[in-house]
Amino acid sequence: LVNQLPEANLILLRHLFGVLHHIEQNSGVNQMNAFNLALCIAPNMLWLPSPTGPEEESRSTKKVALLVQFLIENSAEIFGGDIASLF
Secondary structure: HHHHHOOOHHHHHHHHHHHHHHHHHHHHHHHOOHHHHHHHHHHHOOOOOOOOOOOHHHHHHHHHHHHHHHHHHOOOHHHHHHHHHHO
């Protein structure tokens, strides 16, 4: 799916998840592991197209957080092994 994105979107995601992966690599110091980062970032990345009740929004947020956590933890495999070279 990532390879089907427009090039500009892919570049943006590579840089975003490169930064998040870099932060996660220093979680021993900053305590921001992939789970914590995902909880902070996920609500700003994807959301439901129309307002729903709090229960549905909570379920949706949890699903997005799991996706973001997966992308952070597997960013090298998803966006290319050279993701650290962005820095």
